[in-house]
Amino acid sequence: MLRRFGAPVALAGILVLAACSSTSSGTTSSSGGSSSSSSGGSSSGGTDGGSDGGTTLYTRLGGNTGIKGAVDAIVADEVKDPTIAAFFGDNVKSPPPAGTPTVDQIKACLVNQLGNAAGGPEKYPGTPADSAGFQCRDMKTAHTGLGISSDIFDKFVTIAAGTLKRLGVADADIATIGGVLNGTKTSIVE
Amino acid sequence: MTKPRITRIVAATAATLALLVGAIGLLHTPLGKPWLMKIGGCPIDESPASAEKSRVKTVRVERGTEVAPAHAALGFQLETLDREGVRAWASDNSVQCTEKREATFFACKHVSAAALHRSTGADEVDFTFRPGDRKLVSVTTYRFGLSVAEARSGFDTATVSLARDLGEAHTRRDTESLAAPYATASLAYRYRDLLVDVTATNLPGKGVGLMESYVSAVD
Numbered sequence A: 001m002l003r004r005f006g007a008p009v010a011l012a013g014i015l016v017l018a019a020c021s022s023t024s025s026g027t028t029s030s031s032g033g034s035s036s037s038s039s040g041g042s043s044s045g046g047t048d049g050g051s052d053g054g055t056t057l058y059t060r061l062g063g064n065t066g067i068k069g070a071v072d073a074i075v076a077d078e079v080k081d082p083t084i085a086a087f088f089g090d091n092v093k094s095p096p097p098a099g100t101p102t103v104d105q106i107k108a109c110l111v112n113q114l115g116n117a118a119g120g121p122e123k124y125p126g127t128p129a130d131s132a133g134f135q136c137r138d139m140k141t142a143h144t145g146l147g148i149s150s151d152i153f154d155k156f157v158t159i160a161a162g163t164l165k166r167l168g169v170a171d172a173d174i175a176t177i178g179g180v181l182n183g184t185k186t187s188i189v190e
Numbered sequence B: 001m002t003k004p005r006i007t008r009i010v011a012a013t014a015a016t017l018a019l020l021v022g023a024i025g026l027l028h029t030p031l032g033k034p035w036l037m038k039i040g041g042c043p044i045d046e047s048p049a050s051a052e053k054s055r056v057k058t059v060r061v062e063r064g065t066e067v068a069p070a071h072a073a074l075g076f077q078l079e080t081l082d083r084e085g086v087r088a089w090a091s092d093n094s095v096q097c098t099e100k101r102e103a104t105f106f107a108c109k110h111v112s113a114a115a116l117h118r119s120t121g122a123d124e125v126d127f128t129f130r131p132g133d134r135k136l137v138s139v140t141t142y143r144f145g146l147s148v149a150e151a152r153s154g155f156d157t158a159t160v161s162l163a164r165d166l167g168e169a170h171t172r173r174d175t176e177s178l179a180a181p182y183a184t185a186s187l188a189y190r191y192r193d194l195l196v197d198v199t200a201t202n203l204p205g206k207g208v209g210l211m212e213s214y215v216s217a218v219d
């Protein structure tokens, strides 16, 4: 019996290993995640956009164009981190695997999410005009199965805060955005 | 071995192969990812070539025009040091590093202050190497759970050390106090061949996080 299935089983083993091992080597393997977290839902809305002296956070960030610039800079800074960049390995492929958004589509979603949270007219989740038809998902659906740990999440927020500060965003506004990002943590971290 | 037996083995192998390819494919789709992670997971990781492509793409967008006067990242020479150099440093300083992505990425945990020539150590120091010539292309450090005073001291030490090596920061945006939630201090250099970022930010309930990132901007 064993001999009969020996060849197929050995092949199966090699295939599974090959599919998963092309990217990792060394003394210990990189961590996988565990099962999903409890809270679901989207991060839409949630703030009044941090109104201050008659201006809203949305206008202080420069509206949709300003937020696009900030999202571009945040994503560029995030992927300079080798651990974070690895999570986007599928998204940078061209084309990405079926059902996986491209980095531009993720950015379009992020712009709508931040715009919405900052009090702008953007809707989240939804299908941004420049997402080539990609429908942004709620935070839990978008991140389930990625195995994002609390430490990775904290790195992500630290980098994003640094980018916003470098771009000249005021501490109070970073605090508002930080609160929005942190509000997604239970949906993202596994 | 008889001919029908060989045919049966070939058929069984082909069927197993087809099933596995299908199953592995399915596990890597968004629907299958949660199951993949449950069974231990394909590490979410990228190939060394793809990581390098991603670095090059990013640095082309972010880099400046001047050449950096120095390329030391916490004492590690970018574009000069190789894996052996970092392994020797780890061994000399009793640092535990995990090598990943065909040894183009080293993740080192709990690094002492002495090993970094700094007043405080780091929870994590990551090194990446170019897949082609295996030279060091980035060094990133993180410290989490710092008190406001520790973070201030860490940020100021980095500021002074970078000013000595590179001169005035290209962007420096400080904050009066790191005590408030998400209060952030940031320092950045954007050279043609080097990108440096230092960020301290107060993560509510988690103390202050301090990150130093040194990335070679050479293609």
Ligand code: HEM
Pocket (backbone or CB within 6 Å): A043, A084, A087, A088, A090, A091, A099, A100, A101, A105, A106, A109, A110, A113, A135, A136, A137, A138, A142, A143, A146, A148, A152, A153, A156, A157, A181, A182, A184, A188, B030
């Ligand atoms: C800090 C709060 C975060 C926010 C607000 C956020 C927001 C988003 C948004 C808007 C999308 C696109 C939505 C969609 O795919 O339908 C997305 C996708 C994604 N995010 Fe996040 N994210 C956060 C944290 C993280 C972290 C920490 C990581 C990992 C380092 C991460 C990795 C990803 C990946 C890999 C995708 C693409 C998922 C796929 O390919 O299906 N995100 N995120």
